[in-house]
Amino acid sequence: MKRTVITVVGKDKVGIIARICTYLANNGINILDISQTIVQEFFNMMMIVDTSNTPKSFEEIVEELDQIGKEIGVVIKAQREDIFDKMHRI
Amino acid sequence: MINLHEVIETNKMIEQENLDVRTITLGINLLDCAGPDLAVVKQKIYDKITRIAKDLVAAGNKIQREYGIPIVNKRIAVTPIALIGAACCKTADDYVSIAEILDKAAEDVGVNFIGGYSAIVSKAMTASDELLIRSIPKALSVTQRVCSCANVGSTRTGIDMNAVKLLGEIILETAKLTKDRDSIGCAKLVVFCNAPDDNPFMAGAFHGISEGDAVINVGVSGPGVVKKALEAARGADFETLCETIKKTAFKITRVGQLVAQEASKLLNIPFGIVDLSLAPTPAVGDSVAEILKEMGLEYAGAPGTTAALALLNDQVKKGGVMASSFVGGLSGAFIPVSEDQGMIDAVEAGALSLEKLEAMTCVCSVGLDMIAIPGDTKATTISGIIADEMAIGMVNQKTTAVRIIPVYGKKVGDRVEFGGLLGHAPVMQVNGFGCDDFINRGGRIPAPIHSFKN
Numbered sequence: 001m002k003r004t005v006i007t008v009v010g011k012d013k014v015g016i017i018a019r020i021c022t023y024l025a026n027n028g029i030n031i032l033d034i035s036q037t038i039v040q041e042f043f044n045m046m047m048i049v050d051t052s053n054t055p056k057s058f059e060e061i062v063e064e065l066d067q068i069g070k071e072i073g074v075v076i077k078a079q080r081e082d083i084f085d086k087m088h089r090i
Numbered sequence: 091m092i093n094l095h096e097v098i099e100t101n102k103m104i105e106q107e108n109l110d111v112r113t114i115t116l117g118i119n120l121l122d123c124a125g126p127d128l129a130v131v132k133q134k135i136y137d138k139i140t141r142i143a144k145d146l147v148a149a150g151n152k153i154q155r156e157y158g159i160p161i162v163n164k165r166i167a168v169t170p171i172a173l174i175g176a177a178c179c180k181t182a183d184d185y186v187s188i189a190e191i192l193d194k195a196a197e198d199v200g201v202n203f204i205g206g207y208s209a210i211v212s213k214a215m216t217a218s219d220e221l222l223i224r225s226i227p228k229a230l231s232v233t234q235r236v237c238s239c240a241n242v243g244s245t246r247t248g249i250d251m252n253a254v255k256l257l258g259e260i261i262l263e264t265a266k267l268t269k270d271r272d273s274i275g276c277a278k279l280v281v282f283c284n285a286p287d288d289n290p291f292m293a294g295a296f297h298g299i300s301e302g303d304a305v306i307n308v309g310v311s312g313p314g315v316v317k318k319a320l321e322a323a324r325g326a327d328f329e330t331l332c333e334t335i336k337k338t339a340f341k342i343t344r345v346g347q348l349v350a351q352e353a354s355k356l357l358n359i360p361f362g363i364v365d366l367s368l369a370p371t372p373a374v375g376d377s378v379a380e381i382l383k384e385m386g387l388e389y390a391g392a393p394g395t396t397a398a399l400a401l402l403n404d405q406v407k408k409g410g411v412m413a414s415s416f417v418g419g420l421s422g423a424f425i426p427v428s429e430d431q432g433m434i435d436a437v438e439a440g441a442l443s444l445e446k447l448e449a450m451t452c453v454c455s456v457g458l459d460m461i462a463i464p465g466d467t468k469a470t471t472i473s474g475i476i477a478d479e480m481a482i483g484m485v486n487q488k489t490t491a492v493r494i495i496p497v498y499g500k501k502v503g504d505r506v507e508f509g510g511l512l513g514h515a516p517v518m519q520v521n522g523f524g525c526d527d528f529i530n531r532g533g534r535i536p537a538p539i540h541s542f543k544n
Contacts, residue, residue, distance in 0.1 A: 005092065007098075046094045058155070078158075079156065086345065086347065089092075
């Protein structure tokens with residue numbers, strides 16, 4: 001399984017999760033875990049997703065999510081899970 | 091599974107605290123390019139570098155995109171050129187022509203620096219070592235990307251004072267030949283004692299003869315992350331301070347280890363080492379001097395600075411060693427002046443002198459680094475500064491280095507702009523008393539005794 005962490009940071013508003021989940025569903029990306037918090041009116045969300053069955057390249061996913069972020073006014077990043085795993089787990 | 095808090099912490103390090111991978115350096119052995127015909131040697135060098143490094147930049151960019159961590163530099167280090175040119179270079183200009191081919195190869199594969207235009211001397215120079223050293227000023231003035239270093243001593247062999255004397259003159263000559271660009275040639279020239287074979291950081295990187303055919307070495311950097319972590323430990327005792335640095339160093343180094351392994355996999359080249367050095371940049375919040383201030387010093391250079399730096403250096407190593415399967419290179423805290431805004435501020439405030447910097451180099455890597463001095467400094471004075479620094483390395487069994495820039499036409503208090511990662515610097519005061527008779531003696535300083543330690 002290729003696990004990717006998607007993070008979303010921005011001002012809270014209606015439909016952020018809906019928009020991102022639609023994109024993921026349309027591209028065969030399965031959501032494994034999702035959590036969110038609001039810090040000083042800022043929306044912080046993290047999803048752990050499985051990208052092993054998507055036909056798209058990692059690069060395309062990064063670019064398209066970035067584009068969606070621009071449209072709805074938040075910052076969306078996709079990163080391989082290893083960077084977090086290596087840093088926080090021995 | 092990773093939680094939101096951990097993800098936010100990592101991304102904050104990258105986005106707000108300047109955590110980055112400073113360099114992926116690809117070491118390439120060129121010994122199999124040596125031969126008696128200069129034209130053939132040059133062609134072989136160009137072919138080998140462009141073949142092995144052709145995917146280096148693309149691999150670095152791919153890792154950057156997939157992990158979201160900036161990879162600032164992709165670089166190449168080659169076997170010391172004094173060895174490669176020994177059989178075919180009859181004049182200094184022959185060596186310069188090799189520098190030009192290295193420059194072209196670096197440009198064609200898209201890296202910003204290529205290191206290894208070097209002579210690794212420790213007891214005495216060979217004829218080819220000396221010829222290469224004499225060619226350095228011209229080589230650095232006609233190339234953009236070539237970096238040069240010369241080793242002049244080691245703990246086991248002592249110091250070759252003939253090479254030290256020569257390099258004082260070479261540094262002045264390099265400053266003169268690049269005077270139209272604030273003597274920037276000297277920013278690409280390092281003089282070492284106990285130079286490591288696997289250092290990924292420029293300008294002192296070269297691919298030592300103890301290395302394999304090709305290797306990936308990675309240098310991480312995160313002084314901003316350490317500074318931020320220490321803000322939470324204000325007023326706490328030394329135990330807390332040390333633990334905080336150690337844990338932060340561990341996290342930073344793990345990123346380096348991950349990137350090194352990924353690069354190694356993508357390029358199908360073995361992973362060598364992660365260099366644990368804290369390397370600052372001129373960017374605000376990316377400074378080693380700021381860490382020293384956060385520890386409780388008014389400026390870097392204040393009494394207590396050497397102790398603070400010793401502590402920092404040691405804790406970075408203790409945290410980093412467990413985070414990586416192989417650690418090497420210089421591994422410590424860098425204290426360049428022009429590349430660290432906090433150090434520049436300290437010099438401008440009058441808190442930091444050349445002498446204090448020398449004391450600081452006793453407890454950290456690497457040495458007197460990126461220090462601008464007046465352009466009319468005598469060659470023997472520069473050699474004296476080098477000799478002092480080499481002696482510190484030799485006696486303390488550590489790497490020390492001098493990268494000093496006698497800026498042509500500038501005097502104490504003037505400002506110098508190197509641009510980019512090399513930064514800017516105030517021209518510092520040098521002790522003007524002579525050491526001519528000492529430097530002009532010639533010969534070598536014997537290796538120190540390794541018993542009766544005091």
